[in-house]
Amino acid sequence: SQQGEEDPQALSIQEGENATMNCSYKTSINNLQWYRQNSGRGLVHLILIRSNEREKHSGRLRVTLDTSKKSSSLLITASRAADTASYFCATGPRQLTFGSGTQLTVLP
Amino acid sequence: ETGVTQSPTHLIKTRGQQVTLRCSSQSGHNTVSWYQQALGQGPQFIFQYYREEENGRGNFPPRFSGLQFPNYSSELNVNALELDDSALYLCASSLDGQRENTEAFFGQGTRLTVV
Numbered sequence: 001s002q003q004g005e006e007d008p009q010a011l012s013i014q015e016g017e018n019a020t021m022n023c024s025y026k027t028s029i030n031n032l033q034w035y036r037q038n039s040g041r042g043l044v045h046l047i048l049i050r051s052n053e054r055e056k057h058s059g060r061l062r063v064t065l066d067t068s069k070k071s072s073s074l075l076i077t078a079s080r081a082a083d084t085a086s087y088f089c090a091t092g093p094r095q096l097t098f099g100s101g102t103q104l105t106v107l108p
Numbered sequence: 109e110t111g112v113t114q115s116p117t118h119l120i121k122t123r124g125q126q127v128t129l130r131c132s133s134q135s136g137h138n139t140v141s142w143y144q145q146a147l148g149q150g151p152q153f154i155f156q157y158y159r160e161e162e163n164g165r166g167n168f169p170p171r172f173s174g175l176q177f178p179n180y181s182s183e184l185n186v187n188a189l190e191l192d193d194s195a196l197y198l199c200a201s202s203l204d205g206q207r208e209n210t211e212a213f214f215g216q217g218t219r220l221t222v223v
Contacts, residue, residue, distance in 0.1 A: 033211065033212070035214075040196060040217075040219070041216055041217065042112075042114075042198060042214040042215050042216040042217050043151070043198065043200075043214040044214070045211050045212065045213055045214070048211050088150050088151075090150075092210075095141060095153045095156055095164050095166070096141070096143075096151070096153060096200070096212060097153065098143075098150030098151045098152075099150050100148075100149060100150050101150055
């Protein structure tokens with residue numbers, strides 16, 4: 001069963017705009033991770049946020065975590081065509097449970 | 109590049125056959141996990157190996173089996189292949205499967221097609 005569910009399922013924006021994706025999960029977590037997947041290839045680890053953290057930044061990425069609402073968001077600022085990919089949230093602590101992903105399309 | 113390599117990259121098998129997929133973990137990592145990703149879905153956890161022992165299993169039948177070697181590389185074996193086994197199989201390597209809050213690094217996957 002899927003622990004995390006991303007929203008929206010698909011998102012299309014213009015280059016330079018910000019993209020926000022949301023993830024909701026069902027049970028208590030130790031951490032939440034975000035991954036990117038380009039067109040059926042392997043997953044690239046983006047960021048891990050622990051349950052005692054509320055916000056984390058990495059380059060153009062900002063992740064927030066609200067454990068009271070069991071939700072997380074991934075913000076990509078100043079998006080580029082190369083950001084076009086599927087984005088997944090996954091919850092730990094050890095084996096990862098993934099959502100169905102958000103397909104982001106950034107139009108040049 | 110994550111340092112996690114999988115082979116082969118693509119494979120076509122006939123229903124009923126058996127298949128072995130291979131994964132080399134990142135240097136220094138003692139834990140390997142396997143995931144199955146059907147088209148349009150998120151990855152589903154198959155099982156994890158930590159220091160050559162199975163360390164958790166998802167909801168997959170016994171015809172999915174695995175192995176981890178002393179160098180921490182791993183194999184995924186699937187017997188009696190079914191059409192629904194067609195998927196991208198992903199291997200993930202992590203530093204220590206007994207620790208929480210460790211990042212998992214994925215290989216590029218093996219695309220298995222069962223005809």
